[in-house]
Amino acid sequence: MAEPEGSGLQVLLHTLQSSSDRASILSILQVLGDLLSVGTDRRIRYMISKGGSEALLQTLVDTARTASPDYGVLLPLFRLLAKVGLRDKKFGQKALELEALDVTLILARKNLSHSLNLLHCLWALRVFASSVTTGAMLGVNGAMELLFQVIPPYTRRRARIIRAATEVLAALLKSKSNSRRAVNRGYVASLLRLHQDWHSHDTANSYLPIRRALLLCLKHIATLQSGREAFLAAQGMEILFSSTQSSLEDRSLEPVTSVALQVLRQCYPRSPLPLVTASSAYAFPAPGHHPSEPPRLLAEEDFEDDGDEEEDRDSDSEDAKEEALEPTPGDDVHPDANHLHIPTAASLKQRRLDEDQSSRGQEREAVPETSLLSKAKMGRSPVHPVSKNGPGTNPHPHAQPNGLGVDPSGKEVLDLETLLQEDAWDMDMTSCARTGASPPSSTPPGGTADGIHELLQTHPQHVPFHDPFVYLAKARGTKSVADFKTPAFPDLWGHCPSHSPEPLLERKRGIQRVKVLEDIRRLLQPSDVIDKVVFSVDEPWQGTAPNCLWFSSKFESGNLRKAIQVREFEYDLLINTDINCTQYQQWFNFKVRGMRAATPYRFNIINYEKPNSQFNYGMQPTMYSVKEALRGRPTWKRTGYEICYYKNHYRESMAVTGGTSRKCYYTLTFSVTFPHHGDVCYLAYHYPYTYTALMTHLDLLEKSVDPKTVYFRQEALCRTLGGNACPLVTVTAMPASASPAHLEQFRQRPYQVVTARVHPGESNASWVMKGALEFLVSSDPGARLLRENFIFKVIPMLNPDGVVNGNHRCSLRGEDLNRQWLAPSAQLQPTIYHAKGLLYYLHSAGRSPVVFCDFHGHSQKKNVFVYGCSIKETLWQAESAVGAPAVSEDVSYRTLPRILDQLAPAFTMSSCSFLVEKSRASTARVVVWREMGVARSYTMESSYCGCNQGPYQGLQFGTRELEEMGAMFCLGLLLLELKSASCSRQLLTRAASLLDAQDGALDQQLRRCSSGGSGTVELDDEPPCLEEIDYGPDSSSDREGSCSELDRQIREWASLQDQDEGEEEEEEQEQEQEEEEEGLELGRRDSP
């Protein structure tokens, strides 16, 4: 800024402070006002830097302290102060030091009935209160009492003043000490009464800012535990719940409804999760794993509020003084909130005894198991479906008939209704004993295979690269911690992808709000709440439960731990943590039966951990209906509606955290209308792909190839901790002949190494891998070229144990195996040790792979993309790499993603990243790059959800699209080779002729690739969600403190002064006129 202006300003400010001449003060204020009303904030900040705030505050104090304060000076001064103060971070402190707080409060008190003066004082107080410390000081000096005098029940008069007063109050209550004072003085009840009054009378919604500010007051008080207690005691939940319910549909009420909902969620009493322990339901005695201590029980006795949401942003000097007033933090669990399923101390003791007596992993679903076992003993004798009050009982005998039992031709087939109702599938599978404990002779006569054979004959199905008989044989070799005996039907029967991908689910407006209010209704209107545990791995279930769904997850990749029937058609579900872990809940997979058709069921998975999810952005879970499968549609489908994901009222128990800040939990809620009555359906996070399914797939792949041309070999890389074989697949072409030249070419082919599923919950990675393997052994000319030129080493499942046992992230030792590549141990991380060993061997032989890629799934982003390694973007290699533009690097690592961007519909270059972060130093990608010198070392991430670009834009992934991605990845490797300098002339010629002959489009792709990279711009992960997903004091939607808003109010007021008053203001204005005169009188009388 130019110097003359600067010095001119300083002269003005100096004169303002020193002058006692009214006229000159007024003219300086006029000049300053004009100066600041144009131009930008920069001008105001400049003035602040030149002591503008102090000058104005000093003038205020001097003017206010005269015998009869001159409001002609004070009012423009207040307006300037508001403007400057909002932009001066230290304004509160300056006002405090210059004693401007006191004089403003005194002026406000004097002018209680003088609207114009009071309004200006309130604006100044609003600015002072934006500093928490100053706000606390105002509280000590009685500002809140003053404001309560100004804020009346509903009235159409003095709206501007009431608004300003409620906003000052809301700002003051950001201070913890003010909130405490408010609680102690019973202001919570007063605020609730005010809320009720304004809410019920303001039917035209003319005073939304006042109503919103009143709710913000409650919101700030509710950050204190004592505030929440006062709120509950004053029936706050009931009051806000009913006022919110009545205004849910009204969009114009949004600013009010959203805050009311935040208060309700904040005050909903916290509870621990309804689980016996925070650790996994299953334990595995893994080598080198020291279970820290016996699993601690979650009991409500140790559940205390930790106050982690009580911290003020700013230091609050009042805190210490007032600490004594604060009641000692007690149990925050509201008596009404005690869920029936939260175990009592006595029941816990009992359970511990029970657990001691029965070994883990032997728990059964008592009722079905008993009946199944007895049936198994009897052989396949017919069952009696209706009379029994067991799992098969149709709870709704008048519901529609399902039509099963008759095949499309109308012919009577197996009594499928009976079969399904009695869960004979489970019986069949139960009799299919695994190796190990049961001797072969235990298989009952006329065993499972016959039954399946029969079913397959009556319901012929063909799923490529799948065979139920091979599956059953493979299943015998699969070892699980919980000793699963029953294959999941979809896994056994197979899955055919649907014909077209599903569109992203459009989010229903306000859905989260509706669901949250339904949750709150449990507390307030519990008449329809059942709250009964209907399934629990921890608590083997003894009783029968009519009129409810039957749950099960004791099958490969299943991981449901507990189901609680909340209302007739609503269930809370808890998924198991990873084994030997207390976290990583994300994957889910379970079975339900006993459903009605055409009835919406609501499911809530209540122990999620991540703060956001693609379920908020169009993703649906998947479902497989057994009846549909038997009707010839064996398909995992995207399903569910009214889906959203939000923070709930469960908190990690103090016993688990040992007093440190506690973890929040999130709810995934979705509704499902099942296609058939009395069906058996499986619901999963994503399309399941189990270890047994992989082993079946590999066998069938091997059988499918012509051994004369395709070299396909499966072997065990090693055994896992759980005793499963980790498969290693080699694919290449057989040598063209036995000639020495051909044999030499065979031996010298470069390697490509591809791995997947180190993270067991990332089943999408397996579908990509399935597509890649099927392509590699196919007769596609591109595949043939790839085989002739490379040796593929594929480890399709780096973490079989995790997959088998339904883990999301870890091995049986509770470790993320993709953080173990730096120094894996043969005993502790055998698959990583041997995978790294293989790569080391290739490296030491001078034959490191051309490309290394590890397939993963991504839960927060859409599309498919890779992470690669750039030396320039290596963030932790201090001097040499970081910020050294001089370092020239070979950017060949970018070529493959560029090719894929052009080639694969699901792939996008714009999400790729080549950053190497220290936190990733022990991942496969980084270790293979650094230690093995593989420049093209990647992690390929596929969304669980779908695409927001390219040909699949707006669609969720089906397995077909994921498999296609795998094939395209392989093709990408071919194109990469064709583009590279090392590519032989001969290969190019052959490729050109093949590709021309086969597919012109591909050739075109090739040309497009070579014409350069993608110009797409980096996109954000997701646009902001329509609704606020999180809540609490740290929520971002809280814009109450914005400068511009108060500015706007003042400007609006000023412009109204300039014009003649609008008509509707007339009456009010007259009224205020009278008051003003009266106020002036009062003011004069009260002056010192």
Ligand SMILES: [Zn+2]
């Ligand atoms: Zn992963």
